[in-house]
Amino acid sequence: MKQSQAEAVLETLVEDLAAIEHERWAHWQRYMHDKGERQPDGSLVLSAELVRHWDMQIAAGYANLSESEKSSDREQVRRYLPLIATALAAR
Numbered sequence: 061m062k063q064s065q066a067e068a069v070l071e072t073l074v075e076d077l078a079a080i081e082h083e084r085w086a087h088w089q090r091y092m093h094d095k096g097e098r099q100p101d102g103s104l105v106l107s108a109e110l111v112r113h114w115d116m117q118i119a120a121g122y123a124n125l126s127e128s129e130k131s132s133d134r135e136q137v138r139r140y141l142p143l144i145a146t147a148l149a150a151r
Contacts, residue, residue: 069147076143084136 096104117129125133 073143073147077140080139084139
């Protein structure tokens with residue numbers, strides 16, 4: 061596959077990949093909202109323990125994550141693969 065063909069395939073995938081990304085983001089937001097405490101004004105308060113944990117994950121490179129954390133990241137990436145495989149097989 062030539063570069064221009066690959067670029068065309070990727071461009072056609074943008075909307076479908078963006079939909080998967082939105083689902084991933086919404087899943088994460090639901091998770092965070094479930095972990096927080098809703099305030100009367102609608103704001104959300106997260107525990108200091110969760111913030112510390114997530115700060116450590118943010119600062120860590122992928123190679124430094126625990127195997128469980130890596131597994132979670134792999135699970136999210138696998139959501140994209142069927143769409144990419146289908147697009148590549150069609151070419």
